[in-house]
Amino acid sequence: MSERRSRTHRKRGYHHGDLAEAMSNVALKLIAEFGPAGFTLAEVARVIGVSAAAPYRHFKDREALIAHIASRGFEKFTAALEQAWNEGKPDPTTAFMNVGRAYLQFAENEPAYYAAMFEARLPTDLQQDVTxxxxxxxxxxxxxxxxxxxxxxxxxxxxxxxxxxxxxxxSHGIADLFGRNNPNAHPIPMEPEDLLEAGVLIYLDGLGLPLESSKKG
Amino acid sequence: MSERRSRTHRKRGYHHGDLAEAMSNVALKLIAEFGPAGFTLAEVARVIGVSAAAPYRHFKDREALIAHIASRGFEKFTAALEQAWNEGKPDPTTAFMNVGRAYLQFAENEPAYYAAMFEARLPTDLQQDVTxxxxxxxxxxxxxxxxxxxxxxxxxxxxxxxxxxxxxxxSHGIADLFGRNNPNAHPIPMEPEDLLEAGVLIYLDGLGLPLESSKKG
DNA sequence: CTGACATGTAAAGGGTTTTTACATGAACTG
DNA sequence: CAGTTCATGTAAAAACCCTTTACATGTCAG
Known part of the structure; x- marks a missing residue:
């Protein structure tokens, strides 16, 4: 992947080398700032410094690009959750809390992916792919x-x-309302991660789940 | 309010009568279908059957209209929650559950308001008003x-x-992910309202709150 | 080396939004 | 009831932008 890119990247003349990848990267920046509906393919092309028609060689239209980003985002998201879960180690409760933290951290560290994944309004067929x-x-x-x-x-x-x-x-509610360092969100007296952890612990207690602290203690 | 409207509404000649109100209504329909970013003032004007410049007499731009709708939406939302709470009658737990139901019902019955309230990307000052x-x-x-x-x-x-x-x-998480009869949402084996009620009951149990059923029963 | 294909360009076509200058008529005033 | 005023709407132009089409370029296979 990076092999082909570096090979073709050397000469930056007529051809870009990996325009599709560059488009994704630029789109992510624009999404982070203006939301999934806040950019156009022409704008992406302008930022990259390529003609306005070039993007259409790689994506049918703006929505196809968003869908691509959203799908890639879910792959990264899945990997992040999986890594946090870490096969339930050191113990299921701790690992579960780590998954919650990873959820919010993904939303904070990759707000553009998260927005493309959950905030985009795509036509039915593309949205189905993302779902x-x-x-x-x-x-x-x-x-x-x-x-x-x-x-x-x-x-x-x-x-x-x-x-x-x-x-x-x-998790999604907290991420959407209070995460993603939105400067205009309601101020809350704790970190989103701690809010989620407290909520999940209370909920698990309500389920009657014997928590590690009281179980092994 | 309706007095003035009916008075001026009789003659529909050069002046519309209550264009601001008509704009809100049309914008709500467009938001419901295409999201807060999915319409323009020109389109609103076209639907109403008025010149493209007319809307600018009432709202500075598209974002001002969205902010207006979002603020009105929060007023209606507040009223709906207040009514559901009904001063805690017949008992606090039941009333609290009613508030939860009212939350989701608002999101389902007024998806356009809800989207304007929570999904719009507004410039800082307008967003602050909505917040x-x-x-x-x-x-x-x-x-x-x-x-x-x-x-x-x-x-x-x-x-x-x-x-x-x-x-x-x-509540917001459930509304955003599974409510608002989104045809492409993940299918879930229960109604959003029931999902919320179950979740809140478990959570309250986890808090150690004596629920009515076990307290009085 | 050569031909074919993927990728990018240029330019035109179509559509849209927003602004500016002007028109209308509703409501008040006397 | 006539005249004036001002909010409200119109028309038209200016600016902007997206998308498509026909053409250009360069890469890679044989």
Whole structure:
């Protein structure tokens, strides 16, 4: 990948070398500043310093580029959650909290990806592709929940799907309302990460999950 | 209000009668379909059947109109939550659940207002106005929480602010991800309202709040 | 070396938004 | 009820931009 790029990158004459990649990068910057609806392919071309028609060789239109970015974003997101989960080590509860932190950190560190993933208004077919790409990310969370509640007695064990939806929703809500260092967001008296951690701990307690601290203690 | 409108509405000649109101209504329809970034003042004018320059008599630009709609939306939202809370009757827990339902119902019944309120990307000064307008709505939730936890022993009582933030975030997360009958959202095996209710009940249980059913029952 | 294909350019076509100068008529005043 | 005023709408022009089409370039395979 970078091989081909460096090879063609040497001579920057008529051909750019890796315009598609450059477009993604520029679009990410524009999305971060103006949102998924706040840029055009012509503007991307201008920033890169290429003719206005060039982008159309690589993406059918603006929405195709956004969909591409959103899908790539979900891949990175999935990887980040997976790494945070780390197969449930050192223990499921701690690992689960790490997943929550990773969720918010992704939204903060990659606000443009996050916006493309959750904030874009795409036509049905493209949006479906993006939604499909999100499946893997949700699966990470769901499997983590399954591990987390595996030790509970069957009678008291909640549906993993429901728990995953609750945690996903709370995480997304916090990210959207208070994360992504939005300068105009409502000020809150704690860090988003801590707000999420507290919320999840209370919720897990409400589920009757024996937490590590009180279990092993 | 409707008095003046009906009076001037009779003759529909050169002057429209209440163009500002008509603009809000048309913009809401366009926002519902294409999002806050998906329309222009010229398009609004065209739909209404008025010249392209007319809107500028009433709003400085597109963003001013969105900000106006967002602020009006928060007023309606506040009223809806207040009515659902109904001074904590019949009992705080039930009333609190009603607030949660009202939250999601507002997002479903008024998706355009909701989008303008939470999804718009406005310049700092306008966004600040909208954020200010949201304060009253959050205050309703916060006061409800205060009532809800008032009976808890002081030592076990959580900060009302934190609880309100958790519930707000969960509500918004569910609304954004699964509410607003988005045809491409991830399918989930329950209604958003029920998902929220279950989540809040579990959370309140985790807080150690004595729920009505187990308290009075 | 040569031909074919991917990639980029130039320029034109089509559409749109916003501004400016002017027109209209509703409401007040006497 | 006539005259004046001012908010409100129109028309037209200026500016901007996106997208497409026909053409140019350079890379790579044979």
């Amino acid at each position: 499909d790409a999100s499946t893997d990310a949700f699966a990470v969370l769901r499997r983590a929940v399954e591990t987390l509640i595996a030790d509970m007695p069957k009678a008291k064990r909640p549906p993993a799907m429901m728990v995953a939806l609750h945690v996903w929703s709370l | 200010d307008a949201s304060t009253d709505a959050f205050a309703v939730l916060r006061r409800a929480v205060e009532t809800l936890i008032a009976d808890m022993p002081k030592a076990k009582r959580p900060p009302a602010m934190m609880v309100a933030l958790h519930v707000w975030s969960l």
